[in-house]
Amino acid sequence: MDSLMTLAADPAAWVALGTLIVMEVVLGIDNLLFISILTNKLPEHQRARARFIGIAAALVLRLALLSLVFVIVQLVEPVLTLFGQSFSWRDLILIGGGLFLVWKATKEIHHNVDPGHAPDVFDGGSGGSAVAGAAYAAIIGQILLLDLVFSLDSIITAVGMTDHIEIMVIAVVVTVAVMLFAANPLGNFIGNNPSVVMLALSFLLMIGMTLIAEGFGVKVPKGYVYAAMAFSAAVEALNMISRRASARKAASKGTARMPVRR
Structure with missing residues (x-):
């Protein structure tokens, strides 16, 4: 409690908090875009719940990673060297997440270009209850996977900007609250404007390539x-x-x- 009061009286802490919130919200856009694209493939009555689960999971993962902040710091240490290039656990996670995002965005773009494509279990189709349930679980699983990647990137960014856990926690909670508030309007907007879907998918493709580049040490x-x-x-x-x-x-x-007429 005393540490919180001390931080509250420190103008530098408020500046750090404001800056971190802005950074976290910007980084959260990627996460939110992915959640919106995937949940729009579900039946309408399941979308809001899936978005809530995805964003709640993002909050839980971010707070869990914050509790392991000293472990997170170690993730930037090299653990593998290939062809003269060193990779840390963070690099490997970013590369894996980026590859998944590129694959997913490319797959979705193909589905939009080829409407006659037969849906699979990952598409959230309108088949029987078993298929629909499997599709729902698959979409939630994909959201959780990317939540982990984006959460790790978010927390490492936070650790690099401040040493105060309290500021990180407040910034994360505020960011997730903004994501929760914006999730349904953004998802509905994307769903009601088909041309925006392709734009959002191209954003995800670019974000995936950026994650891969960062994993290979290229700072974009x-x-x-x-x-x-x-x-x-x-x-x-x-x-x-x-x-x-x-x-x-x-x-x-x-x-x-x-x-x-007369």
């Missing part, structure tokens, strides 16, 4: 990645506005041409 500035994502999202927003304006114009012309 996050600012570049998120600036590209923001620019693409802005262009897509303009396209959506243009399409809606064209649709309204066409509808008004159609109404004007309708003959008046």
Whole structure:
């Protein structure tokens, strides 16, 4: 309690907390995009629950990793060397998670390009109850897997920004609360705008490649990645506005041409 009061009276602690919350929220966007894309493949009545489970798991994993912060710090120590390149456990986890994300995003893009594709158990199809249950479990499993990767990246970022566990815990809780608040609106928005699905999948593909690059020791500035994502999202927003304006114009012309019955 005394340590919390001391931190509360320290302006530097508030600056660190604010900075960390912003960083964690930005990093949480990746996690939230993946959850939204996957849960939208489920029947509508299961989506909100699956999103809640995914985000709650993200909170539990982040807090669990914080409790093991001294172990997490050790994960950046080299454990494997191949062809002159050293890899830590963090590197291996990032590479594995990145490969999974690239595979998943590519698979989903293929499914969107080829609507005639026969769904498998990972697609959340509308088959029998056993198939639907297996699909639900598979999607939750995939969310948990990527939760682990994103949580590890998030906590290592937090450890690099502050030495105070209290600040890390507050930042993580606030970040997950923001994710929980934004999950359903984001998921519904993506589901209601098919063109956004492809954009979100391309974001996931880029994020996966970034994770792989970081696993191999190539530091990709996050600012570049998120600036590209923001620019693409802005262009897509303009396209959506243009399409809606064209649709309204066409509808008004159609109404004007309708003959008046007497």
